[in-house]
Amino acid sequence: MTITITAFEQSPDGGKGLARDTRVRWALEEVGQPYEVRLVSFRAMKEPAHLGLHPFGQIPTYEEGDLTLFETGSIIFHLAEHHPGLLPGDANARARAITWMFASLNTVEPPILELVTVKIVEGDKPWSKERLPLVLDRIRHRLNQLSARLGDADWLDGAFSAGDLMMVSVLLRLRPSGILDEFPSLAAYVARGEARPAYQRAFAAQLAINAQPPAG
Numbered sequence: 001m002t003i004t005i006t007a008f009e010q011s012p013d014g015g016k017g018l019a020r021d022t023r024v025r026w027a028l029e030e031v032g033q034p035y036e037v038r039l040v041s042f043r044a045m046k047e048p049a050h051l052g053l054h055p056f057g058q059i060p061t062y063e064e065g066d067l068t069l070f071e072t073g074s075i076i077f078h079l080a081e082h083h084p085g086l087l088p089g090d091a092n093a094r095a096r097a098i099t100w101m102f103a104s105l106n107t108v109e110p111p112i113l114e115l116v117t118v119k120i121v122e123g124d125k126p127w128s129k130e131r132l133p134l135v136l137d138r139i140r141h142r143l144n145q146l147s148a149r150l151g152d153a154d155w156l157d158g159a160f161s162a163g164d165l166m167m168v169s170v171l172l173r174l175r176p177s178g179i180l181d182e183f184p185s186l187a188a189y190v191a192r193g194e195a196r197p198a199y200q201r202a203f204a205a206q207l208a209i210n211a212q213p214p215a216g
């Protein structure tokens, strides 16, 4: 059955791979599933056809036969459940890998997203300069905790899993800020994720679209 995902017609990051279709592409590459991509403009994302797929008018979405999903956590969990390669067979190890997926989305990503909000969305507000150090502190606090847990290990819990895929994807959003470099073990962890052939293919596929101006 053909898998179709949606992605930005032109990602605001110009192809740095920070738009969330990249993590879904990466998961698809890890489990060896071919997929098609339907590109959507910002306007089309808010129109009824796309809202029928994604109630919040965002990308990515995932279509496979009569199944439509949104939310990258749900999409990657679905892929990991149905194809080998992203979740361990042992029941407890599997539950822990799923826990890391939730941790990346619910505990690590929120302060990281605040950085985008304070710098870009609220960058022109008089209080944004005062707020920035508070947001940076919250991010550093989480990264300290995460790096303590990772220690010298390659991955968060044994072999590479969907938990690592999601955590690396979330941490990558910090790259432009330079904060990741303050945590060498996390920077190396992210680099290990990026070095995976599946990530490389996913990154190249999104770059092929985003490095060029939209047609017409």
Ligand SMILES: N[C@@H](CCC(=O)N[C@@H](CS)C(=O)NCC(=O)O)C(=O)O
Pocket: 018, 019, 020, 021, 057, 058, 059, 060, 070, 071, 072, 073
């Ligand atoms: N929690 C959602 C977030 C989806 C999301 O924020 N997508 C961004 C692109 S990375 C988007 O569509 N932004 C445009 C908008 O919200 O209008 C997920 O993980 O799928």
